């Protein structure tokens with residue numbers, strides 16, 4: 001069955017190695033038994049720090065949780081000290097890779113061109129790119145949609161020109177809502193995510209899904225309902241109980257969808 005909801009987590013650089021493994025063990029236990037995960041209707045992924053990818057893959061083996069990286073390089077091999085290729089991530093068993101997070105733009109000066117090259121490399125290596133888009137400053141929903149659509153086209157354009165097909169996730173993350181106390185308001189998120197879905201989903205050679213990130217946590221999915229394709233979680237997934245609470249909301253969401261159809 002096609003997933004109807006996506007819940008992703010980036011652990012950024014918050015956890016140590018053992019802490020990542022402990023979190024993964026606890027979350028694997030929850031995911032393995034939770035009714036929301038039983039029928040293939042939720043797509044789950046997590047991005048740990050690079051050195052923890054292999055044991056995290058192991059921890060989630062046999063569950064629906066997919067593992068990926070928070071970043072990758074745009075070439076597949078060569079003299080690129082310190083970088084990690086999509087080819088290696090794919091070889092290890094990763095299914096997803098995050099591209100162009102606002103923190104990469106801010107601290108590492110990543111450009112639209114680099115983000116497009118990385119998106120192309122992800123698709124070339126059968127990885128689903130989770131492309132981060134979103135405005136830097138607060139603005140109207142219409143302005144946010146315009147900016148995010150432009151960023152998405154910049155990121156995916158070259159891959160599309162090359163005829164590279166594959167699924168992609170567009171993580172709408174207004175930069176002002178990342179690392180904040182609260183997410184953007186549900187009405188704002190709903191309007192932008194729905195606008196983006198209208199403009200960006202459909203017509204592409206693969207599946208496209210728009211999800212929301214930026215201080216997302218328990219309670220948000222219930223407020224948003226089907227106005228978003230899912231959530232991209234940061235800090236508020238660190239507590240296993242919070243993650244379980246979000247899966248509980250996912251189950252209610254799926255049951256509501258089933259009642260409607």
Ligand SMILES: O=C(CO)COP(=O)(O)O
Pocket residue numbers: 010101173177178179180213214215216232233234235236
């Ligand atoms: O940037 C995010 C996910 O990639 C969101 O992080 P926070 O939920 O911690 O704000």
